Amino acid sequence: MYSLGIQKLLDSAEISIGGRILVKAKGKVYEGLLMPRPDIGDSNCIVLKLDNGYNIGIRIDRGSAIEKSGHKEPKTVKEEEEFELGKIKKSLLKVSFDPEKPPIAMISTGGTVASRVDYQTGGVSAMMDPKEFLHNVPELFNIVNIKNFSKPFTKMSEDMDSSDWIALAKLVAKELNSDNKGVIITHGTDTLHYTAAALSFMLPNLLKPVIIMGSQKSSDRPSSDAVMNLICSSHAAVSDIAEVAVCMHGNMNDDYCLLMRGTKVRKMHTVRRDAFRPINDLPLAKVWPSGKLEIVNKSYRKRSDQKIKADAVFEEKVAIVKAYPGSEPSILEYLQAKGYRGFVVEGLGLGHVPTDSRKSWIEIIKKLVKDGIPVVVTSQTIYGRINPNTYTNLRRLYHYARAIPGEDMLTEVAYVKLGHVLAKTKDMDEIRRLMLTNMAGEITPRTVPDAFLY
Amino acid sequence: MYSLGIQKLLDSAEISIGGRILVKAKGKVYEGLLMPRPDIGDSNCIVLKLDNGYNIGIRIDRGSAIEKSGHKEPKTVKEEEEFELGKIKKSLLKVSFDPEKPPIAMISTGGTVASRVDYQTGGVSAMMDPKEFLHNVPELFNIVNIKNFSKPFTKMSEDMDSSDWIALAKLVAKELNSDNKGVIITHGTDTLHYTAAALSFMLPNLLKPVIIMGSQKSSDRPSSDAVMNLICSSHAAVSDIAEVAVCMHGNMNDDYCLLMRGTKVRKMHTVRRDAFRPINDLPLAKVWPSGKLEIVNKSYRKRSDQKIKADAVFEEKVAIVKAYPGSEPSILEYLQAKGYRGFVVEGLGLGHVPTDSRKSWIEIIKKLVKDGIPVVVTSQTIYGRINPNTYTNLRRLYHYARAIPGEDMLTEVAYVKLGHVLAKTKDMDEIRRLMLTNMAGEITPRTVPDAFLY
Numbered sequence: 001m002y003s004l005g006i007q008k009l010l011d012s013a014e015i016s017i018g019g020r021i022l023v024k025a026k027g028k029v030y031e032g033l034l035m036p037r038p039d040i041g042d043s044n045c046i047v048l049k050l051d052n053g054y055n056i057g058i059r060i061d062r063g064s065a066i067e068k069s070g071h072k073e074p075k076t077v078k079e080e081e082e083f084e085l086g087k088i089k090k091s092l093l094k095v096s097f098d099p100e101k102p103p104i105a106m107i108s109t110g111g112t113v114a115s116r117v118d119y120q121t122g123g124v125s126a127m128m129d130p131k132e133f134l135h136n137v138p139e140l141f142n143i144v145n146i147k148n149f150s151k152p153f154t155k156m157s158e159d160m161d162s163s164d165w166i167a168l169a170k171l172v173a174k175e176l177n178s179d180n181k182g183v184i185i186t187h188g189t190d191t192l193h194y195t196a197a198a199l200s201f202m203l204p205n206l207l208k209p210v211i212i213m214g215s216q217k218s219s220d221r222p223s224s225d226a227v228m229n230l231i232c233s234s235h236a237a238v239s240d241i242a243e244v245a246v247c248m249h250g251n252m253n254d255d256y257c258l259l260m261r262g263t264k265v266r267k268m269h270t271v272r273r274d275a276f277r278p279i280n281d282l283p284l285a286k287v288w289p290s291g292k293l294e295i296v297n298k299s300y301r302k303r304s305d306q307k308i309k310a311d312a313v314f315e316e317k318v319a320i321v322k323a324y325p326g327s328e329p330s331i332l333e334y335l336q337a338k339g340y341r342g343f344v345v346e347g348l349g350l351g352h353v354p355t356d357s358r359k360s361w362i363e364i365i366k367k368l369v370k371d372g373i374p375v376v377v378t379s380q381t382i383y384g385r386i387n388p389n390t391y392t393n394l395r396r397l398y399h400y401a402r403a404i405p406g407e408d409m410l411t412e413v414a415y416v417k418l419g420h421v422l423a424k425t426k427d428m429d430e431i432r433r434l435m436l437t438n439m440a441g442e443i444t445p446r447t448v449p450d451a452f453l454y
Numbered sequence: 455m456y457s458l459g460i461q462k463l464l465d466s467a468e469i470s471i472g473g474r475i476l477v478k479a480k481g482k483v484y485e486g487l488l489m490p491r492p493d494i495g496d497s498n499c500i501v502l503k504l505d506n507g508y509n510i511g512i513r514i515d516r517g518s519a520i521e522k523s524g525h526k527e528p529k530t531v532k533e534e535e536e537f538e539l540g541k542i543k544k545s546l547l548k549v550s551f552d553p554e555k556p557p558i559a560m561i562s563t564g565g566t567v568a569s570r571v572d573y574q575t576g577g578v579s580a581m582m583d584p585k586e587f588l589h590n591v592p593e594l595f596n597i598v599n600i601k602n603f604s605k606p607f608t609k610m611s612e613d614m615d616s617s618d619w620i621a622l623a624k625l626v627a628k629e630l631n632s633d634n635k636g637v638i639i640t641h642g643t644d645t646l647h648y649t650a651a652a653l654s655f656m657l658p659n660l661l662k663p664v665i666i667m668g669s670q671k672s673s674d675r676p677s678s679d680a681v682m683n684l685i686c687s688s689h690a691a692v693s694d695i696a697e698v699a700v701c702m703h704g705n706m707n708d709d710y711c712l713l714m715r716g717t718k719v720r721k722m723h724t725v726r727r728d729a730f731r732p733i734n735d736l737p738l739a740k741v742w743p744s745g746k747l748e749i750v751n752k753s754y755r756k757r758s759d760q761k762i763k764a765d766a767v768f769e770e771k772v773a774i775v776k777a778y779p780g781s782e783p784s785i786l787e788y789l790q791a792k793g794y795r796g797f798v799v800e801g802l803g804l805g806h807v808p809t810d811s812r813k814s815w816i817e818i819i820k821k822l823v824k825d826g827i828p829v830v831v832t833s834q835t836i837y838g839r840i841n842p843n844t845y846t847n848l849r850r851l852y853h854y855a856r857a858i859p860g861e862d863m864l865t866e867v868a869y870v871k872l873g874h875v876l877a878k879t880k881d882m883d884e885i886r887r888l889m890l891t892n893m894a895g896e897i898t899p900r901t902v903p904d905a906f907l908y
Contacts, residue, residue, distance in 0.1 A: 156847060158806035161780045190803030191779050269906060270804050270838025277907070320776050322800070324866070325645050326615045326873075328773055334788045346776070349644030350724050352612035382836065384724025393610060412778070419780075452723060453731070453907040
């Protein structure tokens, strides 16, 4: 709710949420749509959605005035649709589809980028209508023609799992095997990089861009990063880079986004808009909202026009187990008894596990491998590469117990890859070979300079 | 082994490993002790330990000459001791103890900093004698007087657990309650930050520096970082900063070390010498080998001369369990049945867990809390802070199921803290209060600017 003072001003001018208004404050005049007040922040600020898609907060004081705008909506409007905003039905969606622009498909899966404040709980909930947030970004329609807009499901990303990855991979392949130039997937940020990795493996020999984006602030709030991320994603989706890539803010300014390979990216901060960082690799490119695209990593896959076939398989019975001082390796035995068929052990440093004889990771892993259950070891350091040879204890783990060193793969990526590989083969030698083979950019043959803390 | 060519030169000059020699190569003359060849690298390079403590590799070609040095050892030698280097007994340890220098205690626990190449396995093993690596750093004795040198155990750090933390905390308290100005602990790097966190909680109201250091390359190898880390640690140990702090390379150059608070530091790379980074906080200081110390974070605890009492308790039955797409929350029930008394769930983003009804993290956590078992949630993003309010699903986890939000604590730190707290109280309200209270710098009240990817 707005403050009583603001509410009085609104009531006297007969303005309700969603209405087009003029706000005069501090000698300036702002025009836009009145948004609901976010649950945090100054209740004496009015939140206005400007025609450029940005939300701003304007502090209202004695000298300020609020009135209904005499203007109609912007001229570009070609389609209009009713939808729910909060509890109020409003005709806010005014988007134009230009058939001259390159066609793309957009797939909405939910998450913050498609969220709004939920006035029942005070928290943020997923929006029911994926088109709702599109209204925030009218610029999008100057770049691409969103020919197909689909919503296979609407989930916050913490609730996505491998069945969603499979559904997405199939849907993306269908969209790519048409005249679309590329696909944009909007996604909650928390597991966005898990999905990016899954699609990287499930869409082999990709020949068009598949851009996954999200936002760290819901798009009905001031200073949401959704707008710029969507604009940059649309440039990336029609670019020459035929990879599954994540497109998010490159820094805390709204100047450019980073395009990052789907198997070499990770959410590294809970709230910052530049939370997604490339890991053990350079970003593929920097993308500016203007359309400028600067290649950083020349080893990207180029666009071509052939068809793609999704390899959308996943063995669900795979788990990540963390190894640390005092950790309990019998979790592996418990999960084996529950039918688990493969493990990623998130180990220490170069790929260590505790070797204490009371809690013997190495003996348990040896037995699992003997039982045909692969154990891949990654490092909780995030950056760097497993080295199965340097230390005596490492030689025991990798040569005696026959764990598979995870090279420079992220734990998340090794997990997704192992689930994918296990759905394709049960042969231990083949599993080992595939896990040690670079399939989708997930293993860099040599350490990439300047990639640490990029 | 050195190459046949080099070995012939050595044999003809009657030089064996550990001998003091002159090497003439490329118009320069180098003097130092002949080291064993590392298991990797050019077999035509001779590895020489210079009198300044650094190891260098010198390529030997046709124009080179190797001969015994006519010089005796450096003049500062006051004590001599025989010890094993590889299989060869050599009198290499020539260290001087200067009673005029400020007294400190040094505690060696093993790890790479006290490692050497094991010619049996080809890997690296811990050295048996902690004094061995001291020979690498004669400069140390110009800074401090190592009054007490102890070795409570010799372990690679992957094998350390809470019983070692307890032993260390008691030993450190004893050393601090003497005329020592501070303590240096040498430690393997893989779990160094777990130990740093444990000592931070077990040594409350610390009034002297406790500096923990390690090295990423074993100290008998060329370009080891052990030397500079030890020198900077000795400066830090006699400084004004009365904290448990990690002292390791600040960047890839050998110019300065970062001194980082023990609860706000993490190993972030498998091999880089600058792998240890401050997380969600600035480093306490930069320390140069020259002794220059630049305070970066002014909120450090100052030195004073009072006694300290170790609070060296830990409940072993605490575990970290990772939450991710498809993860299995029944691991919590399995561990509860095994007698576990507390959990840190390494969650997603702002502190999410999957809410899928088939695998209901939230219901299981609610039941655990009802059973008196605290569940603290941290974020696998590493950087940032848990927010228990933003999203509807978060409100369910923290308000309905009553999980404890881990604030901006690292997973490792929350784990160590929970084990420490559980050893002190079984009262759930008190556990919650303590976990949400900043005890040792582990919770920063406000987000620290410029700390991301420092």
